[in-house]
Amino acid sequence: MTELIPGESRLPRDWWKSAVVYQIYPRSFADGDGDGIGDLRGIIDRLDHLKRLGVDVVWLSPVYRSPMDDNGYDISDYQDIDPLFGTLAEMDELIAAAHARGLRVVMDLVVNHTSDEHAWFEESRSSRSSLKRDWYVWRDPRPGFLGGTPGAEPNNWGAAFSGSAWAWDEATGQYYLHLFSPKQPDLNWEHPEVREAVYAMMRWWLARGVDGFRMDVINLISKDQAYADGPVPDGGLYGDNFKAVACGPRLPEFLKEMHTEVFAGHDRPFLTVGEMPGVTVELAQEYTDAANAELDMVFQFEHVDLDSGPGGKWDVRPLHLTALKASLGRWQAGLAQRGWNSLYWDNHDQPRAVSRFGNDDPQHRVRSAKALATVLHLHRGTPYVYQGEELGMTNYPFQGIEDFEDLESVNHYHEAVAHGADPERVLAALRYKGRDNARTPMQWDASAHAGFTSGDPWIAVNPNYVDINVAAQVDDPDSVLSHYRSLIDLRHDEPTVADGDFTMLLPDDERVYAFTRAHEGTELLVVANLSDDDGVAVPVDDAQAWSEAELVSTNGPVAQGDSPITLSAWEARVYRRSNAL
Structure with missing residues (x-):
């Protein structure tokens, strides 16, 4: 070991x-x-x-x-x-x-799910009498389902990567369930x-x-x-x-x-x-x-x-x-x-x-x-x-669909365009939220x-x-x-970060994200201007005292003691004070 x-x-x-x-x-x-x-x-x-x-x-x-x-x-x-x-x-x-x-x-x-090339699934699909047949989810066709033709899918469940969640197995005459790709058959956890x-x-x-x-x-x-x-x-x-x-x-x-x-x-x-x-x-x-x-x-x-x-x-x-x-x-x-x-x-x-x-x-x-x-x-x-x-x-900066590798993105593009969607609008969504951005x-x-x-x-x-x-x-x-690195150190060193209570402040403010954390006599105030605007005031209670508290984290130069606390674009600060409770 x-x-x-x-x-x-x-x-x-x-x-x-x-x-x-x-x-x-x-x-x-x-x-x-x-x-x-x-x-x-x-x-x-x-x-x-x-x-x-x-x-x-x-x-x-x-x-x-x-x-x-x-x-x-x-x-x-x-x-x-x-x-x-x-x-x-x-x-x-x-x-x-x-x-x-x-x-x-x-x-x-x-x-x-597994791959359809996993030995479990290969044995499961080998015959209806396989000892592992019920290790996966198999269903007979539903003739006339939802007014369809004989041999239709068991139901109308859709897969995450487009299309039906059911794939037809010609050899055994049944459908198997795949909530993702047809090459990802779902295991039957009831077994x-x-x-x-x-x-x-x-x-x-x-x-x-x-x-x-x-x-x-x-x-x-x-x-x-x-x-x-x-x-x-x-x-x-x-x-x-x-x-x-x-x-x-x-x-x-x-x-x-x-x-x-x-x-x-x-x-x-x-x-x-x-x-x-x-x-x-x-x-x-x-x-x-x-x-x-x-x-x-x-x-x-x-x-x-x-x-x-x-x-x-x-x-x-x-x-x-x-x-x-x-x-x-x-x-x-x-x-x-x-x-x-x-x-x-x-x-x-x-x-x-x-x-x-x-x-x-x-x-x-x-x-x-x-x-x-x-x-x-x-x-x-x-x-x-x-x-x-x-x-x-x-x-x-993706240009065309040929730049994408992800199965989800590529499948969505072709399906959406085939159904009449504007290719450029589809690409705009893929550029913004496609999984290849992270990969x-x-x-x-x-x-x-x-x-x-x-x-x-x-x-x-x-x-x-x-x-x-x-x-x-x-x-x-x-x-x-x-x-x-500094934020990770703060979590390790300050128990309030891991164990403190959380209180959201200014829930209706469209630019400032603010909250407090409190634990055993120590309180943290977190304020962040999540906008491109400069000079954004943070109207929290006790602003003067907070602005003079210990500043334990910042992402830019700070005017100590500013009241009300005023943040430049995308500025974030963390203040700490003790015996505040």
Whole structure:
């Protein structure tokens, strides 16, 4: 077994409350062998960057063996590493090297579905009498369904990557369910042998030294069987059929069983994070309540859906700061007594935060990247830093559809245009919210391909890498990278950041994001002007006293003692005072 971090068994069970997680998208992080695709060797070689940044946990997007239909989220072997990324021996080396630096390693767990090339599915589809037939969700055709022709899909459920959620298998004469790509058939979690096989695989990884799992769309593993054979008004995955496929009635049971079978009885401090699109605050309370022994925290998507219109993700609408504060404030309040928040702006499925929530024009990029970081990291919850976020990396300047690699974006473009949509309007939405924005290579230095690879990168490097890169920022005290380091240090050193109460201020202000944190006689005031306007007054109570309090974080020069507190464009400050309660 890989050597563990010394003394970790003495950590409190909720150690992750004061931790910061760094997400790596392996194919775009660092290429160690020159083939243009990031790999484990590249990650090993760059671990010192993460150590210097100060993060506590490294989360790896999938590196398992895969046909790469969905860039690794279609897994054909859970207990092997895809040759694109390296070998099991290199994975062991990475875990050991991370542990030697005090970094924990969390792997992506993708068990709502497998690849259609997984041995389980190949056996399942071999015949209707296969012993693994019921490991997946199979249905007969529904003749005349919704007035259709004989042989129609079992119901009108839609897939996340466009089209029907049902794929026809000619050999056995049935449809199988795939809530994502047809090459990603859904496992049938109602079958106890499926769950036993998943738990065995998870235990195998823990024995190799893995410190926990981020669980991909884990709330989809329980489907509501009451809906299984009928239509829903809006068949799209992110429409009305979410009530059929997400947060089903057996989800708490499955999560409790997983905890018992995989994590209980260990003295190691594991981390379990459930990605749950569509989850409500009330359900998140249940899933992350420590007393229920289900998950440590969930990823919810409410705040990153605020710029989506009635037509869904690609129906882009303006994002209003008041709506953002209302959403994040509701989650802060809802999980204040029960449960825990995950805090993030960026991940591998979202566009770059500074291009979406900030302003990536050269005049404002650095200041707005720091302001967004300040607001996020001072909330109550565990912050996640996505690779390149700590540099203020931006969206890529995509031109045509040929520039996109992501299955979701490409499928949407062709389907929308085929149905008469204006190609330029479709491209505008893809440029703004497409997942490839997050997947361009990590920008290490100003050399060819940003120091990501000595070969030809699998996806184009953002041209602004010459100015935005690690080497340019690592020793610059005014850089975005240095600001992230200081915020991470503050979380580690100031208990109020991890443990304090949260109170939202100025909820109706369209420019200022302000809140307080309070814990055992210490109070923090966080104020940020999330706009291009200068001279924005912050009308908080006791402004004079606050303006004279200790300034523990700022992203620019400050006039100490200004009252009312007045902020320039994209300015953020954190004040601290003691014995305030």
